[in-house]
Amino acid sequence: METELDLDPEQQQMMESGFSRMQIDPRRSRFPCSIVWSPLPVISWFIPFIGHIGICREDGVILDFAGPNFVCVDNFAFGAATRYLQLPKDKCCIPLGQSAYKGEEHYMQDEAGGELRTWDDALLKSTQEFQHRSYSLFTCNCHSFVAHNLNRLSYLSNRWNVVNLAIFILLNGRWVNKTSMLRTILPFVIVFFLGVTLGGFTFLKFWFLFTSVLIGWFLLGTYCFKNLIQL
Numbered sequence: 001m002e003t004e005l006d007l008d009p010e011q012q013q014m015m016e017s018g019f020s021r022m023q024i025d026p027r028r029s030r031f032p033c034s035i036v037w038s039p040l041p042v043i044s045w046f047i048p049f050i051g052h053i054g055i056c057r058e059d060g061v062i063l064d065f066a067g068p069n070f071v072c073v074d075n076f077a078f079g080a081a082t083r084y085l086q087l088p089k090d091k092c093c094i095p096l097g098q099s100a101y102k103g104e105e106h107y108m109q110d111e112a113g114g115e116l117r118t119w120d121d122a123l124l125k126s127t128q129e130f131q132h133r134s135y136s137l138f139t140c141n142c143h144s145f146v147a148h149n150l151n152r153l154s155y156l157s158n159r160w161n162v163v164n165l166a167i168f169i170l171l172n173g174r175w176v177n178k179t180s181m182l183r184t185i186l187p188f189v190i191v192f193f194l195g196v197t198l199g200g201f202t203f204l205k206f207w208f209l210f211t212s213v214l215i216g217w218f219l220l221g222t223y224c225f226k227n228l229i230q231l
C-alpha cells in the first residue's frame with residue numbers, strides 16, 4: 001500500500017511529457033482527478049444515495065478518509081467504486097498541472113497561503129491535515145475530506161460542504177458499469193420490499209423517521225450550526 005502522494009518514475013515521465021490526465025480504468029480502480037463513491041453497508045440499504053466517497057490523484061489512485069487519523073491510499077474502504085465523476089482541472093480557480101509541468105511559474109494559492117503547483121499538491125496538503133483528525137460519521141467524515149479538497153482547489157469557485165457535495169455526486173456521477181448499479185440499488189429494493197411485506201406501515205414509519213433524522217442532522221449541522229460538521 002502506498003503511503004505518500006508520490007508518482008513513480010514512469011508516471012512522472014508521463015506527466016512531464018504532457019499527458020497529465022490518464023484514462024479512467026475501473027478494472028485497476030484508477031479514476032484520475034475524480035470523485036468516487038460506493039455504498040455503505042446497512043445505511044445505503046435504507047438510503048441508497050448516502051454512501052462513502054473519496055477523491056483521486058492525477059494518477060487515478062483513490063484517497064479516502066476512512067478512520068481516525070487515517071487517510072486510506074489505493075484501498076477504497078468499502079469496496080470498489082460504483083460511481084465516479086471526473087473533474088476538469090480547468091474548473092479550479094487557477095488551472096493546475098499543465099503549466100507547472102512545462103516549467104512555467106504558474107501556481108495556485110491555497111486557503112493557507114501555500115503554493116499549489118499541481119492537483120496532487122492540494123490533495124497532499126489535505127491528506128496531511130486529515131491524518132491528524134478524529135473521524136466521526138456525524139461531524140467529520142469522508143465527505144468532509146473531499147469537500148475540504150475541493151475548497152482547497154477552489155473547484156468551480158464554490159464553497160463546498162457535505163450537503164452540496166452529496167447532491168453534486170448524486171446528480172452528476174456516472175455508474176462504473178451495470179453491475180455497480182445493481183450492487184447499489186438491489187440491496188435497497190430487497191430491504192424495502194421485505195420491510196413493507198413483513199412490517200407494513202410500521203416499517204414505513206421507521207424508514208421515514210430514520211431518513212429524516214439522518215438527512216436533517218446534516219442539513220442543520222451544515223446550514224444552522226456551521227461549526228458542527230467539520231471541513
